[in-house]
Amino acid sequence: MNAMTIKPVEVAAAFEPNPVMMAGSGAPVVYLHGVFGPEWNGLLDDLAERRRVIAPATVGADEPDELKSIDGILDLVLYYDTLFDRLGLEKVDLIGHSFGGMAAAEYAAVFSHRVGKLVLIDPLGLWRDDKPVADHLYQTPAGQQALLYADPAQAEVVAANAPPEDADAKVTAAVRRMTATAASAHFLWPIPDRGLKKRLPRIKAPTLIVWGEEDRFASPAYAQDFAAGIAGAKVRIIAGAGHTPQVEQRAETSRAVLDFLGS
Amino acid sequence: MKTIWFHMQGYRDLPDDFHTRYESVWVTPPNDELCDSAQVSKYLRWNVEELELADDLGFDGLGLNEHHQNAYGFPVAPNLIASILARRQSDAAIVVLGNTLPLYNPPIRVAEEFGLLDCLSGGRLVAGFPVGSPMDTVGCYGLPPTEVRPRWLEAHDLITQSWTRPGPFAFNGRFTKLRYVNPWPKPLQKPHPPIWLAGGGSVETWKFATDHDYTYSYLSFTGYQAAAGMMQAYWDQVEKAGLDDNPYRAGFAQAVVVADTDAQAEKLYLRHIQNLYAKSMHIPPYMGGVPGFMSKASVKYNIAKRGSAGFGGSVPNPYETDWNTYTRVNKQVIGGSPDTVVEELENAIRTLRIGHLMVILQLQSMDRELTEYNTRLFAEKVLPRIRPIWEKEGYVDHWWPNGATRHARKAPTAHAEVEPAE
Numbered sequence: 001m002n003a004m005t006i007k008p009v010e011v012a013a014a015f016e017p018n019p020v021m022m023a024g025s026g027a028p029v030v031y032l033h034g035v036f037g038p039e040w041n042g043l044l045d046d047l048a049e050r051r052r053v054i055a056p057a058t059v060g061a062d063e064p065d066e067l068k069s070i071d072g073i074l075d076l077v078l079y080y081d082t083l084f085d086r087l088g089l090e091k092v093d094l095i096g097h098s099f100g101g102m103a104a105a106e107y108a109a110v111f112s113h114r115v116g117k118l119v120l121i122d123p124l125g126l127w128r129d130d131k132p133v134a135d136h137l138y139q140t141p142a143g144q145q146a147l148l149y150a151d152p153a154q155a156e157v158v159a160a161n162a163p164p165e166d167a168d169a170k171v172t173a174a175v176r177r178m179t180a181t182a183a184s185a186h187f188l189w190p191i192p193d194r195g196l197k198k199r200l201p202r203i204k205a206p207t208l209i210v211w212g213e214e215d216r217f218a219s220p221a222y223a224q225d226f227a228a229g230i231a232g233a234k235v236r237i238i239a240g241a242g243h244t245p246q247v248e249q250r251a252e253t254s255r256a257v258l259d260f261l262g263s
Numbered sequence: 264m265k266t267i268w269f270h271m272q273g274y275r276d277l278p279d280d281f282h283t284r285y286e287s288v289w290v291t292p293p294n295d296e297l298c299d300s301a302q303v304s305k306y307l308r309w310n311v312e313e314l315e316l317a318d319d320l321g322f323d324g325l326g327l328n329e330h331h332q333n334a335y336g337f338p339v340a341p342n343l344i345a346s347i348l349a350r351r352q353s354d355a356a357i358v359v360l361g362n363t364l365p366l367y368n369p370p371i372r373v374a375e376e377f378g379l380l381d382c383l384s385g386g387r388l389v390a391g392f393p394v395g396s397p398m399d400t401v402g403c404y405g406l407p408p409t410e411v412r413p414r415w416l417e418a419h420d421l422i423t424q425s426w427t428r429p430g431p432f433a434f435n436g437r438f439t440k441l442r443y444v445n446p447w448p449k450p451l452q453k454p455h456p457p458i459w460l461a462g463g464g465s466v467e468t469w470k471f472a473t474d475h476d477y478t479y480s481y482l483s484f485t486g487y488q489a490a491a492g493m494m495q496a497y498w499d500q501v502e503k504a505g506l507d508d509n510p511y512r513a514g515f516a517q518a519v520v521v522a523d524t525d526a527q528a529e530k531l532y533l534r535h536i537q538n539l540y541a542k543s544m545h546i547p548p549y550m551g552g553v554p555g556f557m558s559k560a561s562v563k564y565n566i567a568k569r570g571s572a573g574f575g576g577s578v579p580n581p582y583e584t585d586w587n588t589y590t591r592v593n594k595q596v597i598g599g600s601p602d603t604v605v606e607e608l609e610n611a612i613r614t615l616r617i618g619h620l621m622v623i624l625q626l627q628s629m630d631r632e633l634t635e636y637n638t639r640l641f642a643e644k645v646l647p648r649i650r651p652i653w654e655k656e657g658y659v660d661h662w663w664p665n666g667a668t669r670h671a672r673k674a675p676t677a678h679a680e681v682e683p684a685e
Contacts (some may be wrong), residue, residue, distance in 0.1 A: 068413055138549055175559065186407050190403075
């Protein structure tokens with residue numbers, strides 16, 4: 001495995017180059033990030049042992065002004081499609097977490113022939129009145145952590161959230177979290193439902209749905225709704241994890257994903 | 264100097280432990296628990312009576328704004344209240360500051376209603392075009408934060424075009440698409456009522472104000488001391504744009520309480536000031552600073568300038584904060600005898616270099632009677648003494664409605680743009 005590097009990739013004139021995180025070699029697998037923006041987590045290290053991992057930033061995550069050129073899900077999906085072209089990818093295996101899971105499912109529904117396998121980890125994108133998806137914007141920082149993790153005090157969670165020591169880096173990270181959250185809110189606020197439910201049946205890729213059993217952000221009940229919409233989808237519930245099983249139960253989650261990808 | 268009696272139109276009887284029991288004064292204060300429609304029926308009559316009193320007592324203008332699901336003020340439809348004032352025989356300006364443009368769909372509604380108000384009032388309307396607070400736009404009306412400013416910009420273009428171009432014409436915007444833009448009526452003032460911008464410190468809004476030669480008002484409850492840096496940044500932008508330093512390019516909102524003596528003012532008003540900062544300013548940072556509402560440039564500017572990108576105005580321990588701190592140390596509120604108030608107001612006006620003072624004389628829990636006392640004393644003992652400010656420098660208010668002729672003085676011939684109403 002080689003260390004993660006960030007490569008700016010040109011997409012289109014209206015956008016700054018996408019700072020794509022990359023590591024490993026072999027068959028490519030694309031990972032789309034969650035609501036609070038880019039992160040390099042243990043799952044990506046584990047994947048990079050065997051695969052070429054490509055993790056682009058959400059469009060607008062660094063400069064929300066770019067979202068003036070993105071009017072909805074179709075524009076989002078086309079952005080990723082253009083990016084995949086620029087990266088020289090043909091057919092891709094696609095993994096998405098949380099908001100990234102919603103984006104991955106939307107992509108797989110539109111470009112159903114371009115996705116090899118699809119992994120959705122606690123994806124957003126559906127809505128049920130009996131189990132409303134939580135509001136992650138109107139939360140204190142502690143409240144946000146409680147939505148992301150079953151136990152925010154867990155050692156792995158604390159390590160994954162350690163703030164940078166340098167004062168300037170701290171400000172940069174705070175601004176980045178604001179802008180990245182703004183970018184996902186562009187598609188999630190006020191209700192994270194842009195009609196994905198009616199598009200799910202278009203997905204042709206073999207699909208694995210992974211859900212943390214104690215997810216307080218989006219109830220594991222949604223796992224069955226995704227499975228009901230995608231023909232042949234498998235569901236894997238991870239005990240001892242909330243919205244972010246790849247951090248909270250890294251070994252089990254990584255194994256489930258790697259087994260499914262067959263690599 | 265123009266002084267506008269500005270009404271927040273809030274809920275005056277919130278429980279004393281409101282700020283410990285509830286998350287926020289805005290967006291989520293539960294209506295069935297807190298908002299008694301019978302009480303509101305009473306407040307609405309008081310609100311209108313207080314505005315009419317201010318009209319009778321000679322204030323230059325009457326000020327209204329728009330907020331939603333907000334106990335500190337829920338003037339949900341400012342044009343409805345403005346129409347009551349517009350119907351009166353008066354020469355005071357009606358300052359609607361304003362209609363929150365991103366919340367009107369399609370925004371041509373604002374062009375129509377402002378046109379109607381301007382005709383009904385005889386050209387006394389100020390057309391305020393605020394972007395809106397993050398609570399109103401994102402929280403109450405469900406706009407993605409990243410859409411608020413683009414929607415505002417587009418609505419501004421649609422409305423100003425509808426007032427300046429002959430109709431009908433087509434408008435193809437990102438958010439609004441209209442085949443026939445042709446509002447009836449157009450405003451009485453030509454080409455349109457003065458447009459005022461209002462904001463809480465967004466860098467882009469200052470630039471927009473100078474690009475269009477609009478006047479900008481900084482609306483916060485921080486008091487003039489804390490606002491000085493923000494206003495200076497606006498004036499720097501004015502200078503950068505090569506515009507003159509006419510103080511009528513700027514406005515400011517200020518809470519003011521007057522009594523016969525400083526001691527009497529403390530006795531009458533301290534509790535209401537504490538209620539204002541405890542209850543009305545009880546807004547969590549995650550609502551005021553919701554990601555995506557401010558541009559990245561404004562976020563950086565605000566973090567550098569004041570350590571947060573939130574909504575200005577809160578006080579750490581409002582009920583432990585004393586009169587001296589509110590009025591002399593932090594100066595959030597200007598209060599005391601008429602002499603004290605005149606001195607502080609003149610400081611504020613000259614420090615911020617403002618020509619439009621939005622004076623807030625009804626604070627949170629103040630009832631009808633105390634509000635009238637405060638208003639009368641201000642009108643009699645303060646207003647005549649601040650009116651001449653900027654007079655001898657010869658500045659003319661180019662952003663005042665033509666039909667609002669109260670206290671109008673002859674404009675110097677070089678700037679004879681303010682026409683008397685017919």
